[in-house]
Amino acid sequence: MHRVTCNEMRLDFSVIPVSPLFIPGDQGESRRFARAVHPGSGQVSLYIPASALKGTLRRAAEDVLEGAGLDCCTRENPCSARDVVKSARGAAEIYRALCPACRLFGSQAMRSHVILTDAFPAEAVDPAASRRNEGDETVIDLPFYGTLSLRNFERWQVGLFSLIMSRINLAEVQLGANRSAGMGCITVRYSHVSLLYPGLEPNHKQQELLRTRLHGVGQLMGSDNPYGFVYPDAADTQDLPDSAEFDMGMGVSAVTITAEATDEEPDNDPAHSLIDNILTSQALAWGSYVRAQKVPR
Ligand SMILES: [Zn+2]
Numbered sequence: 001m002h003r004v005t006c007n008e009m010r011l012d013f014s015v016i017p018v019s020p021l022f023i024p025g026d027q028g029e030s031r032r033f034a035r036a037v038h039p040g041s042g043q044v045s046l047y048i049p050a051s052a053l054k055g056t057l058r059r060a061a062e063d064v065l066e067g068a069g070l071d072c073c074t075r076e077n078p079c080s081a082r083d084v085v086k087s088a089r090g091a092a093e094i095y096r097a098l099c100p101a102c103r104l105f106g107s108q109a110m111r112s113h114v115i116l117t118d119a120f121p122a123e124a125v126d127p128a129a130s131r132r133n134e135g136d137e138t139v140i141d142l143p144f145y146g147t148l149s150l151r152n153f154e155r156w157q158v159g160l161f162s163l164i165m166s167r168i169n170l171a172e173v174q175l176g177a178n179r180s181a182g183m184g185c186i187t188v189r190y191s192h193v194s195l196l197y198p199g200l201e202p203n204h205k206q207q208e209l210l211r212t213r214l215h216g217v218g219q220l221m222g223s224d225n226p227y228g229f230v231y232p233d234a235a236d237t238q239d240l241p242d243s244a245e246f247d248m249g250m251g252v253s254a255v256t257i258t259a260e261a262t263d264e265e266p267d268n269d270p271a272h273s274l275i276d277n278i279l280t281s282q283a284l285a286w287g288s289y290v291r292a293q294k295v296p297r
Pocket residue numbers: 072073074078079080098099100101102103107
């Protein structure tokens with residue numbers, strides 16, 4: 001599946017710790033914050049490894065799936081150990097055999113559809129400067145910037161993603177260490193989103209459809225796709241904002257969505273609200289998916 005990307009949502013975001021955040025570094029230095037070379041300055045900085053953030057997203061997804069009464073594997077009994085997955089042949093059969101969390105975040109049997117970058121502060125921040133006495137190195141109120149890509153996504157996954165994010169923003173799921181002590185509450189803000197449709201050369205009418213509606217991978221692959229992707233997978237009515245712009249070049253069709261600050265609400269965060277609305281509107285697709293999954297086969 002991953003050899004060909006049919007659609008991709010690329011989301012730039014910031015993570016802001018609203019309670020002290022501590023992400024232990026690897027080399028057994030248990031009280032030191034994770035550190036890496038800052039891509040902008042080349043200096044050593046504290047950072048949020050992609051794996052830590054992905055772990056938090058997955059835990060939130062498991063909460064949502066459990067709440068909806070859907071199948072969700074556990075760390076002790078992962079999908080990759082299930083007979084139906086082990087006996088599956090080929091990418092499409094494996095995808096169909098996985099639980100919804102693994103369909104999005106991957107498993108040992110299939111790569112993730114969620115790709116995250118490490119998140120860094122705007123400028124390198126010396127981890128030692130954030131040390132409190134002899135305790136853990138923690139940070140608070142410092143924004144970290146990263147990018148998340150959803151590749152070959154179905155619209156229900158975007159809806160699930162919006163629910164994941166609301167759980168995180170409500171501090172029901174936290175990041176890093178000492179979560180039971182209230183550490184690692186974060187808020188996530190979106191700053192930019194683009195939708196990529198590689199290899200698609202749409203005519204004028206299709207361009208307008210892509211500009212105004214989010215297209216799930218099933219919509220692009222058709223009704224008889226072997227993965228069982230939902231089809232059709234585009235809304236009946238417009239679900240992207242009027243400000244969306246379509247662009248075609250280098251074999252990729254792209255829809256970019258930019259928010260302008262308005263005079264009425266100059267202090268708000270128009271980009272975040274606009275993108276949040278797009279993601280949240282896909283909760284309808286998530287609801288349909290949940291109902292379909294619950295029907296006995
Ligand atoms: Zn699973």
